[in-house]
Amino acid sequence: MSIFKNHKTSADRSASDRSRHKEKIKRALREGIYHIVSDESIIGQDGKKKIRIPVRGIKEYQFVYGDNPSNRKVGGAKGKSIKRGQKISERRRARKGSQGAGNEAGEEYYDVEITLEELGRYLFDSLNLPDLEKKKIKTILGEKTKRSGHRNSGIRPRLSKKETLKNKLRRKKATQFAREADAEGEDERFPFHESDLRYRHIKTKPRENSDAVIFFIMDTSGSMNKKKKFIARSFFFLLYHFLRHRYENVELVFISHSIDAKEVGEDDFFKKGSAGGTLISSGLEMAVEIMNKRFHPDSWNIYTFHCSDGDNWPEDNDRAVSLSSKLKELCQLYCYVQIVPDEDVSTLWTQGGMASVYEGIADGRFKIVQLSLVEDIWTEFKRIFGGGNV
Amino acid sequence: MSDWTLKDLKYWDDKIIDIAKGHGLDWFPINYEVCDYYEMIGHMCYHGMPSHYRHWSYGKSFERTHQMYNLGMEGLPYELIINSNPSIAYLMRENPLYLQILIMCHCIGHSDFFKNNRNFSETHPEDITTRFRNAKRRIHDYSENTNIGSKKVEAFLDAVHTIKFQTERNNRTRLSRRELKEKYVDVINSSNDYNFIDVDKKLISKDNDLLSFLIEYGTHFEDWQLDILSIVRDESRYFIPQIKTKILNEGWASFWHYKLMHKLELPQDCHLPFLKSHNQVIKPMVGKVNPYHLGFHMFKKIEERDGIDECFLIRSIHDDAAAIRCYLDLDDFRELNLFSYSTKSDGVTIDEISDDRGWEEIKLDLINATGMNSMPQVIVSDISDCGDLIIEHMHDGRDLDLEYAEQVVNNIKNLWPGDVKFFTIIEEDSWEI
Numbered sequence: 001m002s003i004f005k006n007h008k009t010s011a012d013r014s015a016s017d018r019s020r021h022k023e024k025i026k027r028a029l030r031e032g033i034y035h036i037v038s039d040e041s042i043i044g045q046d047g048k049k050k051i052r053i054p055v056r057g058i059k060e061y062q063f064v065y066g067d068n069p070s071n072r073k074v075g076g077a078k079g080k081s082i083k084r085g086q087k088i089s090e091r092r093r094a095r096k097g098s099q100g101a102g103n104e105a106g107e108e109y110y111d112v113e114i115t116l117e118e119l120g121r122y123l124f125d126s127l128n129l130p131d132l133e134k135k136k137i138k139t140i141l142g143e144k145t146k147r148s149g150h151r152n153s154g155i156r157p158r159l160s161k162k163e164t165l166k167n168k169l170r171r172k173k174a175t176q177f178a179r180e181a182d183a184e185g186e187d188e189r190f191p192f193h194e195s196d197l198r199y200r201h202i203k204t205k206p207r208e209n210s211d212a213v214i215f216f217i218m219d220t221s222g223s224m225n226k227k228k229k230f231i232a233r234s235f236f237f238l239l240y241h242f243l244r245h246r247y248e249n250v251e252l253v254f255i256s257h258s259i260d261a262k263e264v265g266e267d268d269f270f271k272k273g274s275a276g277g278t279l280i281s282s283g284l285e286m287a288v289e290i291m292n293k294r295f296h297p298d299s300w301n302i303y304t305f306h307c308s309d310g311d312n313w314p315e316d317n318d319r320a321v322s323l324s325s326k327l328k329e330l331c332q333l334y335c336y337v338q339i340v341p342d343e344d345v346s347t348l349w350t351q352g353g354m355a356s357v358y359e360g361i362a363d364g365r366f367k368i369v370q371l372s373l374v375e376d377i378w379t380e381f382k383r384i385f386g387g388g389n390v
Numbered sequence: 391m392s393d394w395t396l397k398d399l400k401y402w403d404d405k406i407i408d409i410a411k412g413h414g415l416d417w418f419p420i421n422y423e424v425c426d427y428y429e430m431i432g433h434m435c436y437h438g439m440p441s442h443y444r445h446w447s448y449g450k451s452f453e454r455t456h457q458m459y460n461l462g463m464e465g466l467p468y469e470l471i472i473n474s475n476p477s478i479a480y481l482m483r484e485n486p487l488y489l490q491i492l493i494m495c496h497c498i499g500h501s502d503f504f505k506n507n508r509n510f511s512e513t514h515p516e517d518i519t520t521r522f523r524n525a526k527r528r529i530h531d532y533s534e535n536t537n538i539g540s541k542k543v544e545a546f547l548d549a550v551h552t553i554k555f556q557t558e559r560n561n562r563t564r565l566s567r568r569e570l571k572e573k574y575v576d577v578i579n580s581s582n583d584y585n586f587i588d589v590d591k592k593l594i595s596k597d598n599d600l601l602s603f604l605i606e607y608g609t610h611f612e613d614w615q616l617d618i619l620s621i622v623r624d625e626s627r628y629f630i631p632q633i634k635t636k637i638l639n640e641g642w643a644s645f646w647h648y649k650l651m652h653k654l655e656l657p658q659d660c661h662l663p664f665l666k667s668h669n670q671v672i673k674p675m676v677g678k679v680n681p682y683h684l685g686f687h688m689f690k691k692i693e694e695r696d697g698i699d700e701c702f703l704i705r706s707i708h709d710d711a712a713a714i715r716c717y718l719d720l721d722d723f724r725e726l727n728l729f730s731y732s733t734k735s736d737g738v739t740i741d742e743i744s745d746d747r748g749w750e751e752i753k754l755d756l757i758n759a760t761g762m763n764s765m766p767q768v769i770v771s772d773i774s775d776c777g778d779l780i781i782e783h784m785h786d787g788r789d790l791d792l793e794y795a796e797q798v799v800n801n802i803k804n805l806w807p808g809d810v811k812f813f814t815i816i817e818e819d820s821w822e823i
Contacts, residue, residue, distance in 0.1 A: 002403045002494075004396045007425035007480070013432045017449030020544075024446055060447055061552045061798050063766040063783070066791035067733045072741055072755040075677035077727045082743055088677075088731060089738035 024058050144205045154199025163198035171196065212243055212301040213251040215287050218269065219308035221258045221278040228339045231371055232307035233270050235337060238381050239305055253290060257283030263290065280312045280354065284323040291330055302331045310338040310353025317357050324358060328366040335384060337369045394487040396424070402491045402654075409653045410498050414702070415646065417501035418515065419476040422494070426483045430470065431455045433480055437629065438472040439522045443529040443621070445547050469493045469643075473504040473632065475515040488660035489667060495650040499643030507638075508707050509631035512561050518628060525621040532614045545804075546615055550622045552801040556600035557623050559630055559762045567606050570594045597770040600781070600802075601626070607773070610807045634709040634761040641685015642705050644672055645693075648686070674726070679756070687726065688717060710760045714753065723749040730755040758788070766790055768812075777808035785815040792816065792823075799823045 065071040150163050172190050216236050218224070224232075243250055254269035255261050258276035261283045287304060295302060304327055312320065327334045338355045355368050362368050369380045399422070410417075425433070435451035436442035471479035479497045481490055504510050514521075529547075533540035558564060565573070571589050587594060597603045601623040605616055632639065651664055672686045689701050704713055723744035730742045730752045742748035742755070757763060771782045781802070783790060799812045812823040 002420040002422055004399050004422045007423040007429060014435055014449055014452045017444050017446055018452055020446040021449035021453065058450065061794050061801065063768060063798055064791050064794050065766060065788045068789055069732045069734050071788045072730045072732045074679055074728055074730045074752060074756045074759050076674040076679065077729050078676050082729055082740055084740055084743060086740045087737050088740060
């Protein structure tokens with residue numbers, strides 16, 4: 001006879017192993033995070049928004065046979081119409097999951113849900129930014145309120161019911177204790193007394209004001225192709241989240257320019273097609289104009305990032321340089337990002353494009369970055385913000 | 391809610407037992423535990439062992455199963471039973487009565503296989519749960535120990551897990567280092583024709599059991615490390631017979647649940663759902679081999695051709711590779727419609743199909759892809775003069791995945807005080823890592 005019983009749950013037995021696995025995944029995420037620049041429109045999204053990112057599973061290595069012609073697999077066929085040499089799958093694909101006892105190499109992905117805030121934290125905590133960064137973030141004094149204990153007097157709205165009740169109970173117990181010797185006045189009413197009342201105390205604290213505005217300026221001339229735009233976008237993504245991480249209130253201004261400039265919404269900024277020639281000065285001029293009108297440098301931390309492929313009309317160069325010097329004064333950081341995808345390197349690099357025109361005025365506040373691969377973004381990013389060895 | 395109570399299960403259990411005994415099945419007593427699907431996955435990721443030491447990889451296994459379950463990518467295997475005496479089997483609370491009956495029949499098949507198949511003779515099912523529990527406790531103690539700590543334990547387990555199946559696969563008795571030395575001394579004393587080896591430093595003969603080798607020759611290990619090495623080795627030794635007999639074991643269990651269910655006189659409304667579930671389980675898979683399907687096919691065919699005694703013989707002495715080699719012929723391959731395929735530089739193409747020209751090759755490919763044959767084996771070939779460990783892959787025509795091999799070798803380096811050299815063959819040239 002077999003024995004039957006209801007399983008006595010010993011809690012959730014794999015809980016600790018799962019949390020350890022999650023920790024490992026999150027660490028892997030942190031280490032590889034700069035690979036994740038999602039296609040989603042996440043720039044300008046609320047930091048609370050959750051995104052799902054596939055993270056490559058943590059592999060458990062063993063000796064396994066490779067996926068090559070010497071390693072033949074066997075399977076059942078659907079019909080009789082199969083032939084030798086017939087192709088059944090186009091390319092080597094990473095298989096999902098694994099078959100059998102995990103004896104095959106295959107990519108596994110785990111969806112990790114993460115808020116953009118967390119993402120930012122992972123990103124930038126790992127940066128370990130040195131002191132230099134502090135100089136770049138201007139501190140403007142503001143006030144911040146914080147709770148701090150309780151007081152006997154205060155205004156009604158700050159009455160702390162919990163503390164008040166606690167005091168009443170204390171007093172009641174004490175009274176009962178004192179009375180015990182006497183008679184038993186047990187169920188007498190025991191009302192609140194003036195002296196029971198407690199109020200929350202609030203302190204004001206000075207703190208760094210954290211209003212920042214970021215100007216994203218992008219060249220949308222005909223020469224800015226999709227690939228360049230993707231790099232620009234990825235770079236902007238990092239910048240945005242980095243600055244968001246530092247300031248509480250971040251405003252964004254998107255300016256796109258070809259021959260003339262326009263302030264646009266985020267969607268248009270990244271999606272709009274490219275056409276026309278390039279007058280870099282038009283975009284810069286617009287930025288200066290908006291700053292003067294809406295964002296005074298005394299109360300805003302201003303950051304300006306300009307992405308272009310460096311292909312400017314030569315007659316515009318002087319004007320661009322003088323506007324750039326002006327921007328430099330207005331901004332905490334002004335950064336010119338020149339994007340030249342690999343294949344173009346030979347043609348343009350030798351002449352240097354706009355980057356070489358700017359060279360003379362570059363300094364701690366005005367930085368020139370040259371990007372050719374998405375993989376460079378993180379290194380360049382670190383170079384801008386991290387360390388004095390720029 | 392479910393359409394059954396524990397009383398119903400007992401009622402059917404008595405009937406099943408009578409019929410199964412009448413057919414000559416001989417199994418361990420079975421303890422059934424009724425649990426929900428979440429607990430089921432929980433047990434599955436520890437291979438059904440009631441207690442098991444902790445490691446994040448089991449959490450990963452849970453996440454993967456759970457994810458697949460939620461995506462509907464994979465129905466849970468409808469039974470989970472472990473090779474112990476008494477056998478422990480889990481029944482999922484959500485399943486309807488007919489399915490519980492089917493699973494109980496199926497479990498008797500497994501338990502009979504565990505008890506009688508030669509490959510399991512060294513698994514000691516009578517105390518396996520105790521062994522696992524003790525191992526868990528000891529590893530837990532090492533993690534709590536202030537001189538060791540969970541970080542070190544985890545890192546060590548990570549490294550050992552990369553070679554967890556690099557141990558004896560065929561129950562051969564191992565000669566200890568001392569025995570080997572004595573034998574070698576005998577050889578030297580009795581003949582003049584020998585190579586001189588420094589027996590205290592070098593290897594007398596190649597060693598196909600990397601884990602045991604580390605335990606014997608790794609004088610640098612601390613006690614807790616040696617203990618973990620042997621815990622992992624023992625676990626692998628316990629599971630290897632199951633890996634080697636997956637097809638026969640599932641085939642035997644399916645063969646018997648099918649037989650028993652027909653003898654049970656099920657109520658009418660149970661019969662059709664039973665057939666449906668049965669067919670789902672033994673359904674062939676496109677591009678893969680479903681062990682339930684292949685195993686069921688084999689036993690059914692052999693019963694028809696050679697009688698039921700032959701089936702009992704197979705369940706007693708064979709593993710999957712041997713049974714495929716001995717019993718599958720052209721007709722089977724035609725019927726199973728198997729083909730072999732591999733990945734070339736430009737895509738995956740079919741290499742052979744089951745006609746009279748190709749079936750024998752497919753048979754070899756199938757044997758290679760079965761059980762422990764699907765895992766590469768490495769041997770320790772020597773310790774060099776400067777203490778380096780030399781490991782060789784037993785190349786059988788199939789090349790290793792180099793990325794994985796490199797990572798494993800790096801992990802072995804963490805287990806050996808000297809350097810580690812690894813040799814294999816890639817595209818017919820020797821390769822060193």
